[in-house]
Amino acid sequence: MPPTESPPRSADDDAPAAVGWSQLAQDVAVTLWPAFLAAAVATMFFFAFFDPSLLGAGAVPPRWLQSRMAGYAVGFFFFWSIGTLSSALTLYLVRTAHQRQAPPAARTRGPM
Amino acid sequence: MSGPAGPVAAEPTSLYAAQQKIYPREVDGRFDRLRRLAVWLLLGLFYLLPWLPWAGRQSVLFDLPARKFYVFGLVFWPQDFFYLTWLLVIAGVSLFFCTALAGRLWCGYACPQTVWTEVFLRVEYWFEGDRHRRIRLDRGPWTRGKILRKAGKHTAWIVLALWTGLTFVGFFTPIRQLGAEVLALATGPWESFWILFYGAATWGNAGFLREQVCVYMCPYARFQSAMFDRDTLIIAYDPARGEPRGSRARRADPRAAGLGDCIDCRACVQACPTGIDIRNGLQYECIACAACVDACDSVMDRMGYARGLIRYTSQQALEGRGTHVIRPRMLVYGALLGLLIAGFFVSLALRTPVGLDLMRDRNALYRTLPGGRIENVYLVRIVNKDTRRHRYVLQAAGLPGIVLDTDAREHVVGPGDVYSVAARVRVPAAAAHGSQLIRVQVRAVDEPRFAVEREARFLGP
Numbered sequence: 414m415p416p417t418e419s420p421p422r423s424a425d426d427d428a429p430a431a432v433g434w435s436q437l438a439q440d441v442a443v444t445l446w447p448a449f450l451a452a453a454v455a456t457m458f459f460f461a462f463f464d465p466s467l468l469g470a471g472a473v474p475p476r477w478l479q480s481r482m483a484g485y486a487v488g489f490f491f492f493w494s495i496g497t498l499s500s501a502l503t504l505y506l507v508r509t510a511h512q513r514q515a516p517p518a519a520r521t522r523g524p525m
Numbered sequence: 526m527s528g529p530a531g532p533v534a535a536e537p538t539s540l541y542a543a544q545q546k547i548y549p550r551e552v553d554g555r556f557d558r559l560r561r562l563a564v565w566l567l568l569g570l571f572y573l574l575p576w577l578p579w580a581g582r583q584s585v586l587f588d589l590p591a592r593k594f595y596v597f598g599l600v601f602w603p604q605d606f607f608y609l610t611w612l613l614v615i616a617g618v619s620l621f622f623c624t625a626l627a628g629r630l631w632c633g634y635a636c637p638q639t640v641w642t643e644v645f646l647r648v649e650y651w652f653e654g655d656r657h658r659r660i661r662l663d664r665g666p667w668t669r670g671k672i673l674r675k676a677g678k679h680t681a682w683i684v685l686a687l688w689t690g691l692t693f694v695g696f697f698t699p700i701r702q703l704g705a706e707v708l709a710l711a712t713g714p715w716e717s718f719w720i721l722f723y724g725a726a727t728w729g730n731a732g733f734l735r736e737q738v739c740v741y742m743c744p745y746a747r748f749q750s751a752m753f754d755r756d757t758l759i760i761a762y763d764p765a766r767g768e769p770r771g772s773r774a775r776r777a778d779p780r781a782a783g784l785g786d787c788i789d790c791r792a793c794v795q796a797c798p799t800g801i802d803i804r805n806g807l808q809y810e811c812i813a814c815a816a817c818v819d820a821c822d823s824v825m826d827r828m829g830y831a832r833g834l835i836r837y838t839s840q841q842a843l844e845g846r847g848t849h850v851i852r853p854r855m856l857v858y859g860a861l862l863g864l865l866i867a868g869f870f871v872s873l874a875l876r877t878p879v880g881l882d883l884m885r886d887r888n889a890l891y892r893t894l895p896g897g898r899i900e901n902v903y904l905v906r907i908v909n910k911d912t913r914r915h916r917y918v919l920q921a922a923g924l925p926g927i928v929l930d931t932d933a934r935e936h937v938v939g940p941g942d943v944y945s946v947a948a949r950v951r952v953p954a955a956a957a958h959g960s961q962l963i964r965v966q967v968r969a970v971d972e973p974r975f976a977v978e979r980e981a982r983f984l985g986p
C-alpha cells in the first residue's frame with residue numbers, strides 16, 4: 414500500500430491536461446452563435462408585426478412565401494446569414510487591427 | 526479576482542489543433558441530487574406540457590401557422606406582442622437579481638445547455654461506464670464491444686435529440702397532429718426541417734460541445750461577473766483551510782505534518798465539466814455546477830475532515846466577514862422586479878379581451894340613399910381574445926343622427942375566433958360633408974366591460 418490516501422491518479426494523469434478549442438473552432442463559434450441569437454430575436458420582432466403571408470411587393474406574395482412556416486424559416490435564415498456576415502467582418506477587423514500593431518517578429522502572444 | 530487565470534493564450538500553432546476532450550468524473554452528493562431533481566422537473570415540463578390538453582386544445586401552443594398564442598386560459602395575438610416584450614424584460618431583470626444574489630445558479634441548474642448535457646452524459650454513462658472506463662474505451666482499439674457501445678450511445682442520443690426536436694416544434698404547431706404525421710411519415714417540409722434542425726442542435730450541443738459552449742460561446746458567462754459583488758454566492762475553495770496542500774496517510778495529523786486540509790487528490794478537477802481547477806480562484810469558466818463541492822465533500826468524509834473545503838460561500842465570508850443578503854443593489858433589483866411583475870399581471874387582468882379592426886370598403890367612397898341619407902360601408906373584424914364565446918354588438922357615434930346597420934344585430938364569436946362583417950354606417954345628408962371622423966364601438970352584450978372603440982373616416986359629398 415502506498416502511504417497516500419488519494420483516489421487513483423493513473424486514469425487522470427494520462428487524461429489530457431490542456432483542454433479547449435482550437436482557434437478555428439472558436440472563430441466559427443463566435444461568428445455563428447451571436448448571429449444565431451440575434452436572428453432569433455429579429456425573427457420574433459419582425460414577424461410579430463408582419464404576417465409573412467401578407468408580405469411581398471404585389472398583392473399576391475411570391476410562391477415561396479405562401480406558407481407562413483416557409484416565411485418564418487426564410488426570414489430566420491436571412492437574418493442569421495446577415496448576422497453571420499456582420500460577426501465575421503467584426504472578427505476580421507479586430508484580428509487584423511491586432512496584427513498590425515505588433516511587429517511580426519515579436520508576435521508570440523497577443524497583448525490583450 | 527481570478528489571479529493568474531488570464532485569457533486563453535492564442536498560440537498560432539493551435540489554429541487547427543484537434544479539440545481535446547473533457548471526461549468529467551461522475552459525482553454523487555447533495556448538489557448533484559439537487560441538479561438531477563431540477564433536470565427532471567424542467568425536462569418533464571418541456572416534454573409533457575405540449576401534450577397536456579386545456580379546455581379542448583393544447584395547453585401551451587405558440588401557433589405560428591395561425592398566428593395565435595395559447596397559454597392555458599389566455600390567448601395572445603400578434604397585437605399583444607407588447608406582453609411578450611414585457612416578459613422578456615422581466616426575465617432579464619430576474620436574471621440580474623438572481624445573479625447578484627446567488628451567482629450562477631442559472632448555469633448550474635436551469636440552463637438548457639446544462640440540463641440537456643446532464644441527460645446526454647447520463648446516457649453516455651449507461652453505455653460506456655464511468656470516467657475511467659470511458660477514457661480507456663476511447664484509447665482502446667475498435668473491438669466489437671466498443672463498436673456496440675458507441676453505436677448504442679449514438680442511437681440513444683439521436684432518438685433523444687429527435688424527440689426533443691419534435692417536442693420543440695410541438696410548441697409551435699399542434700403536437701398531436703404533428704405526432705400523427707410523424708408516425709405516418711407525412712410531416713410537412715418545414716416541420717421536418719425544424720425537427721431535424723433542433724434535433725441536430727441538441728445532439729451537437731449536449732453530446733459534443735457541452736460546457737465548451739459556456740466557455741466560448743455564452744454571452745451570459747462573460748458579463749455575469751459585472752453583476753457580482755463581494756456578497757454574491759459563489760463556489761470557492763477555502764485556501765486558508767486547505768493550504769498547504771499535499772498527500773498524506775489517512776491517519777496522519779495534517780497539522781503535525783504542516784499541511785492544510787487539501788490532500789491534492791484532484792477529485793475536484795476531475796469532476797469539473799469545464800476542466801478547471803477551482804483551487805486557482807474564481808474563474809469565468811466556472812459554471813457553478815457544484816460538482817467539485819460534491820467531489821471534495823466525499824473526499825473530506827473519507828478522510829474524516831469537516832466538509833466544505835470547497836463550498837457555496839461569498840467573498841466576504843471567505844475573508845471571515847458576514848455576508849449581507851440585503852444590500853442596496855438587491856433592493857433596487859428587487860423593487861424593479863416586483864414592479865414589473867405586478868404591472869404585468871395588472872395589465873393582463875385589465876386587458877380588454879376583444880379586438881376591433883375597421884377597413885373602408887374600397888369599391889365606393891359613399892352612396893346617397895333614397896331619402897337623402899349618406900352611407901359608407903366598412904369591413905369590420907371582431908377578434909374574440911377571451912376563452913369563452915361572446916355576443917357582440919356594434920355602434921357608431923360622432924355625427925348627429927348616425928346609425929350603424931349590419932345584417933344580424935348581434936354577432937356571435939367563438940373563443941379565439943375572428944369574425945368579419947360588413948357594417949353600413951348612415952348619416953343624414955345635412956350632417957355629412959367632406960371627410961369627418963366617426964367612432965365605432967364593439968361591445969359584448971353579456972359582458973359590457975369588454976368594449977373597444979376605433980376611429981374611422983366617414984366620407985360625404
Ligand code: SF4
Nearest residue numbers: 632636638739743746
Ligand atoms: S455558461 Fe451559459 S451556457 Fe453555460 S450553463 Fe451558464 S448560461 Fe448556460
Ligand code: SF4
Nearest residue numbers: 797811812814815817
Ligand atoms: S469549478 Fe466546480 S463548480 Fe465550477 S464548473 Fe468546475 S466543478 Fe463546477
